[in-house]
Amino acid sequence: MRIAYQYKLRPTKTQAEKIDKTLEMLRFQYNYMLAQRFDWWKQNRCSINSCPLICHLPELKDQPTYYSQKQSLPKLKIDRPWYKDIHSQVLQEVPKRVELAFDRWMKSDKSGKRLGKPRFKGLNQYKTFVYPQFKQHWFVNNQVKLSKIGDVKVIVHRPLPDGFMIKTVSVTRKSNGYFVTFSLEDQTVPEIKPDIKRGKIVGIDVGLIDFVVTSDNESIPAPKYLRKAVSVCGSMTIGKLCVSKCKLKSAQRKVSRRKKGSKRRQKAIKQLAKKHRKVADTRKEFHFKTANNLLSNYDIVAVEKLNIKGMAKSKLAKSVHDAGWGQFNQILTDKAGRAGQLIVKVKPHGTSTECSNCGHKVKKTLAQRKHNCPQCNLSIGRDLNAAINIKNRAKALIKNLLPTTRFEGYEGVQLSLF
The missing domain is CATH 3.30.420 (Nucleotidyltransferase; domain 5)
Structure with missing residues (x-):
């Protein structure tokens, strides 16, 4: 059985800057590897379904794969030494995400449907990185040890269940802070309740x-939480989501009125995201x-x-x-x-x-x-x-x-x- 437990992180200012810097560098690498896939796709496809008897056929290029893009990472750290600040296994998750997104677009699922073309990640759109291997003793005393970042404080609102082993750890940046998700696994297969009754x-x-x-x-x-939050009631007593501080409509208006690219617009976007997160x-x-x-x-x-x-x-x-x-x-x-x-x-x-x-x-x-x-x-x-x-x-x-x-x-x- 696999389950996931999520806790909120309380990083220091330096640790928060490291997390943001890691996400930004991973975003650049994701876009670069996705562009490699698109270049291969454009150069090896033909827009017509027939050709004359005499024509020039360009030499086909090898398709970028997870392993070929993964092998380019050591050279990346030589050409760009600042990528050494990222754990190697965290960086190796990027070509895996690229391959998953590209294959979902190129190949159809069981029902024969194909997903849309993957997009490049814009600013602040790459929000999660994963440590695929994690040891139990790295999470003790309400602190989690993240390689290249340090020991980060964790708000443990509930203990991890007994019998489960930590398999992977994900760090996510949300509108209301940073969170860590532990993917847990228990090899024992639970049984159906022995006293289960057909009548219940x-x-x-x-x-x-x-x-x-x-x-x-x-x-x-x-409950209709979204509609209650959008409604402009002007009252402080109609529902906990209808107070003036949680009106989505007014927050959205602030975003639309701000000049694109300005700091005030970025601030308004963060406030709107917090309200959506609360809903x-x-x-x-x-x-x-x-x-x-x-x-x-x-x-x-x-x-x-x-x-x-x-x-x-x-x-x-x-x-x-x-x-x-x-x-x-x-x-x-x-x-x-x-x-x-x-x-x-x-x-x-x-x-x-x-x-x-x-x-x-x-x-x-x-x-x-x-x-x-x-x-x-x-x-x-x-x-x-x-x-x-x-x-x-x-x-x-x-x-x-x-x-x-x-x-x-x-x-x-x-x-x-x-």
Whole structure:
């Protein structure tokens, strides 16, 4: 199992300057190696699909690879001695990131889709560097030893779990400071809870009005943190995100009014980023609490396998991003995997139109929030009807699969009904 723990760093002024300098040099090297890939691609491609009988064929150049670009790093430190201030393994992570970004663009994924063309990193856009090898004794007494930077103070708000070994360490610069992320690994494979019961199962339907509606007719309203933060209410008492110091709209206006390239604009951008970070952290806290509440009451949670990327491109994009369904599903799955519980993913097609009592199809528009079945006269909420259908589909899927003995992987048990 692989998990990650993140802590906030309290570097000194000198250490913060070293971190910023390291990120800036890594950004230059990333852009240089990415440009090498683009030059190879442009010189070895042809814009036409046919050619005359007599033509000049230029000599093809070798494609830059991770190993070829990695071998150029020793010469880089000779030509530019200031790169010696970066740990060698940290510098070797740059060609790995370049290859990953370039291959995702050139090659398609399992569904045949290709990602967009990678972009060059602008100022302050390279935010993370990684130490791929780390020893346990380098993190003691609320201090972490980072090579070429020094012993940096860490705010340990929770201890590392027992039985886990630190595999990699990442240092990230965010709008509200510097953070260190420990990637932990435990070789032992956790088992599903021995007292897991088929009856303790719940189906949940996520939405934009109610964030979660369970099959037991319990609902959690959508907090809508982004929209509350954007709203200009002028009051100090309407929500902790609606105070005057946290208005995203006014902060965005300040950025747009500042002259591009000026120091005042950079300062306004940092203030806007802090407000967005506060909204994101508040949303993430809400997701953790909701997932913990569900898993503390049920052993099996059934969810829909939604196409969130497709929904985020619709007219409801802002509301979908504000709800954060993808992050919630990931948190729910990770917590279930660590607790030895089941997450069952079912097909979402027809959960809102199918009657949970008789199975009759009742077509509805998005504005219709009630399910009224003309065949069995069932009248319940639209989301509640969908949650019950999700629960019934999950029961049909796991009917002959429990009791299960073991599962593997960091994401816990995931069953899909197709």
